[in-house]
Amino acid sequence: MTITGEIPSRLADDNAGFSNIKKSIPCSFCNGFPGLEHLVGMPIDDITILRTENFIVIPDIAPLLEGHILIVTTKHYPCFGAMPPEHLSESIAIKRQVKRMLTSAYCAPIFFEHGPATCDGLAGACVDHAHLHCLPVEREFFSLIAPGHNSEQISSIAQLAEYTKNGFSYLFYESLEESLRVYPLKAETDDIPSQHLRCAAARIFSISKWNWRDIIESPDYEKVMRPRILKAVDLLRCTVTE
Template sequence: MKPTDDSKEESMGVVGEWNCDGSDLCAELAGSHSTEFSRTYEGYPRSRVLLETPNLALIVDISPLVEGHLLIVPKKHYFNFASAILDFPHEASKVTNFARDWIRETYGLVALFEHGSSSNESGGACIVHAHVHVLPVAATELVAVMRRDELGLDTASDAASWTRVAGASRPYLLCSDGERTFVAFPQVRLRRQYLRSAAAEALGIPSPHWDWSLVIRKDLLRNTVRRYRSHHRTGDHI
């Protein structure tokens, strides 16, 4: 696995091949400088990508709820991460575990969550390109919000349960602490960024300040990139 280094000019196509849907995120990951990220951060940093594998990238959320808020994104366009896992299960497990462990070791706790979209519905996701949030917040508190909202959670023993929802062909919500996984198939249309707002509630962030389209936390992104790169250099492997 190859971490990116902001001290060098690197194309995001160096590892693997980008095959995406033409969205802003896809353009950013392909190396374009005409993106929301480039316009917002104006070259500081030049990239929010922390590392790549042939099929995945680990990046910092464009407006982190808290320092250490990361996203795992596939390079090919998928509506949900469950479908991506079916195509490269070992690689997906390796990257997910690496992100989970780094956040937990660095910040003390971790939660992973995803709005899994389908071809017909977004499932509350802000974008329909698959992306998994990994951040330092108590997963139990997110699950408590989901239970309060009566989402009907199924429980599994590990994150491999992602693959069990891949064939459902309907949106899902997934939350995990890296060991236990909770999945819901909402029966009603949810507000956009539902799980992001639930994480914000757990972190004490008032509405609507969790909405990345309204509030950009530049210092948190820059601090996350700085902290990560202080421990990981080009040439490291996982």
């Protein structure tokens, strides 16, 4: 596995980018993030923070806070728990690198994921392509997650595969102290609303607008969000070479 912050003029290598994904798949992540490119006004190469053979780190299209970024799989899986074991192992190193970067540029991050077991919108996911949110914060919000649902502590993100294998969707949360919690969800008891984790974070930080769809349609997106995204990309890219 090679982690690099060097961004090529185009992500043309099948093992580095998304050209190995069939364009017929109706997934904006597989098709190279056209929405993000359009809104930010740059090709995805120019706003990619980090990449490996199986992962790409990019800014969130509607960051809740400056420095809000995503770790995205280069191949299409519904969640991290559905990835091959070797990819899950690699994700641990990626997550560790991202934590160092965010801590250097902003502050320590929490990580969270809506983990649908299949590509059908379960677990509050509105994009069925595996992506882990990385949010630099100074306060936790796990107390607001999935009220009425049980949670379990795990020791490694690699254990998410056990839930997916057994037919569970899940919510995943990693605290500032690196405590990992999973909220297992069976289809018949999955009442998690769309973007539940974004909403929970917004409540803690008194952010009035948390729905990414509303944010990207906001008339001040270009004036407010675009500079926030580009500043974060520049700062985080600098930390890659430190």
